[in-house]
Amino acid sequence: MAHTHETIGQAIRKRITRGEWPPGSIIPREQDLSEEYGCARATVNRALRKLADDGLVERKRRAGTRVAEFPAHHARIKIPILRLEVEAAGAVYRPQVTVNEILKAPLFVRGLLHLNKLDKVLHLETIHLANDKPFAFEDRWVNLNAAPGIVDAPLDRISANEWLIHEVAFSDGSVSFGASNATKREADALYTEDGAALFTIKRRTWKADQYITAVTLYFRPGYEMHAT
Amino acid sequence: MAHTHETIGQAIRKRITRGEWPPGSIIPREQDLSEEYGCARATVNRALRKLADDGLVERKRRAGTRVAEFPAHHARIKIPILRLEVEAAGAVYRPQVTVNEILKAPLFVRGLLHLNKLDKVLHLETIHLANDKPFAFEDRWVNLNAAPGIVDAPLDRISANEWLIHEVAFSDGSVSFGASNATKREADALYTEDGAALFTIKRRTWKADQYITAVTLYFRPGYEMHAT
DNA sequence: CAGTGGTCTAGACCACCAG
DNA sequence: TGGTGGTCTAGACCACTGA
Numbered sequence: 001m002a003h004t005h006e007t008i009g010q011a012i013r014k015r016i017t018r019g020e021w022p023p024g025s026i027i028p029r030e031q032d033l034s035e036e037y038g039c040a041r042a043t044v045n046r047a048l049r050k051l052a053d054d055g056l057v058e059r060k061r062r063a064g065t066r067v068a069e070f071p072a073h074h075a076r077i078k079i080p081i082l083r084l085e086v087e088a089a090g091a092v093y094r095p096q097v098t099v100n101e102i103l104k105a106p107l108f109v110r111g112l113l114h115l116n117k118l119d120k121v122l123h124l125e126t127i128h129l130a131n132d133k134p135f136a137f138e139d140r141w142v143n144l145n146a147a148p149g150i151v152d153a154p155l156d157r158i159s160a161n162e163w164l165i166h167e168v169a170f171s172d173g174s175v176s177f178g179a180s181n182a183t184k185r186e187a188d189a190l191y192t193e194d195g196a197a198l199f200t201i202k203r204r205t206w207k208a209d210q211y212i213t214a215v216t217l218y219f220r221p222g223y224e225m226h227a228t
Numbered sequence: 229m230a231h232t233h234e235t236i237g238q239a240i241r242k243r244i245t246r247g248e249w250p251p252g253s254i255i256p257r258e259q260d261l262s263e264e265y266g267c268a269r270a271t272v273n274r275a276l277r278k279l280a281d282d283g284l285v286e287r288k289r290r291a292g293t294r295v296a297e298f299p300a301h302h303a304r305i306k307i308p309i310l311r312l313e314v315e316a317a318g319a320v321y322r323p324q325v326t327v328n329e330i331l332k333a334p335l336f337v338r339g340l341l342h343l344n345k346l347d348k349v350l351h352l353e354t355i356h357l358a359n360d361k362p363f364a365f366e367d368r369w370v371n372l373n374a375a376p377g378i379v380d381a382p383l384d385r386i387s388a389n390e391w392l393i394h395e396v397a398f399s400d401g402s403v404s405f406g407a408s409n410a411t412k413r414e415a416d417a418l419y420t421e422d423g424a425a426l427f428t429i430k431r432r433t434w435k436a437d438q439y440i441t442a443v444t445l446y447f448r449p450g451y452e453m454h455a456t
Numbered sequence: 457c458a459g460t461g462g463t464c465t466a467g468a469c470c471a472c473c474a475g
Numbered sequence: 476t477g478g479t480g481g482t483c484t485a486g487a488c489c490a491c492t493g494a
Contacts, residue, residue, distance in 0.1 A: 004463075017435065019397040029479070040465045045480075056398075061472045062479045070309050070390075071398045077405075077455070079301040162298075169247045170284075170299045177305075178452040179407030179427040197425035199407040202452075207245065224406040224430075227305065232482070257460070268484045273461075289491045290460045 003039045009047035011037070016056060016067055023071065026064050027057070075227035079175060079201070082128045082136055082217075083159060091130040095159045098189070099125035102144070102151065109141045112204065113211040120144045122151065124160055127189050136223075137189040140215040147212060164205075164213060171212055173205035177225070186218050196221045231267045237275035239265070244284060244295055251299065254292050255285070303455035307403060307429070310356045310364055310445075311387060319358040323387045326417070327353035330372070330379070337369045340432065341439040348372045350379065352388055355417050364451075365417040368443040375440060392433075392441060399440055401433035405453070414446050424449045 012027070021027050030048065034041040048065055051057045055074035059065045086093040105113065105121045115121070122142040128135045140160055142150055146168065153163045164171075182196045190198070198218040205212045240255070249255050258276065262269040276293055279285045283302035287293045314321040333341065333349045343349070350370040356363045368388055370378055374396065381391045392399075410424045418426070426446040433440050 017398050017400075022397065023394060031479090040467095041480095042466085042482095043464065045482090046463090048480090059480065060474090061481075062474055062477085064479065067398075070312075070393060072401060073307045073309055075305050075307055075403055077303055077305060079303055079455075081298050081301055084298075165298060166251060169250065170245050170295075173300060175303050175455040176452045177405055177427070177455070179425040179447075179449075181409075181423070181425040195409070195423055197407040197409040199405070199427075219407075221407075224404045227307075227403045227405070259460090268486095269461095270463095270485085271483060273463090274482090276461090287461065288493085289462075290458085290493055292460065 003037050003043070005043050005046040005050070008033075008037050008039065008044060009050050012047060012051060013056065016071070021067050023067050023069050026066050029064060077225060077227045079203075080225070081161070083162065086128070086130040086135060089130065092132075094129045094132065095155065096127045096129055097124060097155050098127060099123060100155070105141075109214065112214040113141065113143050115143065115145075115211075124155070125189075126155075126160065128159070134190045135220055137186050137218040138215060139218075140213060142213045143211055146207070146210050160213075161215070168207065168212055171205040171207040173203055176202050178202070180218070182218070190218065190220045192221055199223045199225065231265045231271070233271050233274040233278070236261075236265050236267065236272060237278050240275060240279060241284065244299070249295050251295050251297050254294050257292060305453060305455045307431075308453070309389070311390065314356070314358040314363060317358065320360075322357045322360065323383065323385075324355045324357055325352060325383050326355060327351060328383070333369075337442065340442040341369065341371050343371065343373075343439075352383070353417075354383075354388065356387070362418045363448055365414050365446040366443060367446075368441060370441045371439055374435070374438050388441075389443075396435065396440055399433040399435040401431055404430050406430070408446070410446070418446065418448045420449055427451045427453065 015021060030041050030044045034044045037044065048057065048059065052059050056068055056071045057065050058068050083093040101123050102120055103123060105115045105119050109115065109121055110117070122144055124140040124142065126138040128138060142160065147164060149167055150160065150163060155163070178200050179197055180200050182190065182192060182194060182198050184194055186198060187194045187196060198221065201217040204214045243249060258269050258272045262272045265272065276285065276287065280287050283296055284299045285293050286296050311321040329351050330348055331351060333343045333347050337343070337349055338345070350372055352368040352370065354366040354368070356366060370388070375392060377395055378388065378391060383391070406428050407425055408428050410418065410420060410422060410426050412422055414426060415422045415424060426449065429445045432442045
């Protein structure tokens with residue numbers, strides 16, 4: 001068949017790009033498009049659903065499909081799995097744990113992980129190495145109620161991240177990105193200067209209604225994350 | 229119908245989360261699942277396609293559907309439209325153009341926009357204000373071959389970004405995120421200190437095979453971008 | 457090369473909501 | 476309240492690829 005949902009989607013995308021349907025304007029109904037392209041309505045539906053998912057058009061029942069006012073302000077990113085990223089670059093990955101301590105949760109961690117005063121947490125600081133060169137610095141707090149087994153994990157061989165994914169099974173999470181000036185500690189870990197601008201990723205993961213871990217990753221200066 | 233593609237998708241997601249199908253394991257074929265849930269195979273297909281799109285499972289013909297080794301390392305982000313973001317916070321948005329000059333493209337801009345030595349570009353520096361407080365600093369280069377009309381645009385009322393979207397129609401683009409220490413210029417613009425860590429977004433957009441604009445946004449210290 | 461996911465179709469009914 | 480997108484179905488054929 002010459003007209004798949006992909007070819008139709010590209011064709012519509014092109015008509016939008018070319019300016020035939022400018023931002024904010026309405027485009028033909030599914031049925032009309034399906035007749036124009038000689039295919040089933042379901043095929044056009046799928047093509048348009050994809051374009052809506054990409055943020056290129058907005059769809060409403062009864063009101064039809066409109067070209068978005070601000071197309072292309074959505075993006076997908078891959079949250080880096082450090083080991084894979086390092087290995088993809090042809091280097092050898094090694095996590096080096098510099099702090100590994102169990103303590104009663106400090107106040108700010110209690111807030112992050114929704115814990116009580118007496119709950120214990122595992123605090124980990126890890127330098128992620130690529131060919132023994134520091135690549136990223138990780139500051140992690142783990143809820144020991146949720147993942148007691150981690151105290152026996154071989155964290156010099158497998159990163160806490162990977163251990164948690166496999167042993168505590170899958171979990172939901174939130175992510176945010178930002179920038180911060182390197183403290184002395186982070187600068188030492190990353191072999192850079194005090195105050196250097198570091199790209200940071202903060203993540204929290206939970207399972208059911210229990211928080212599992214909160215982590216901040218500080219990347220060496222110059223690191224960039226690309227979206228598609 | 230009790231079983232829509234959404235309810236089925238959630239059910240499968242839950243079975244993965246609960247550990248019934250651990251990372252790397254294979255899950256039943258579409259046909260078996262459709263019989264189990266009492267629906268059409270197309271419905272299961274759509275549910276699984278969604279889960280694959282979310283990165284929770286990986287699908288291959290003949291090999292079946294497997295739970296991903298690293299679930300949830302995909303995320304979607306909204307590339308901020310500064311005006312909308314400011315207005316959503318209940319503040320008044322205003323772009324303040326501090327540099328507006330036409331010149332022959334400097335070397336690094338020629339590289340970014342694929343221009344020749346004699347091509348002219350528009351260089352814009354803009355401070356984005358929220359309630360007259362600096363919010364972000366923008367350094368933009370515009371290919372005047374692609375968007376000659378911008379020299380007459382009222383850039384004090386509408387940002388270059390929005391003008392380009394509406395007047396040069398839609399375009400493709402690439403995005404990357406990083407961090408950098410504020411130079412004196414950026415520090416002045418954002419009313420912060422020299423060397424402060426700034427979250428940055430770099431974007432290039434093109435249409436057909438012509439580059440339109442390259443822009444770097446520097447956000448005030450403390451800014452975070454959230455993903456879902 | 458056989459079995460899996462990938463896709464299309466034609467028809468039907470439903471949910472929503474703008475006019 | 477009627478028209479639009481949202482969805483499901485049953486069946487069919489195709490494309491890929493791993494056992």
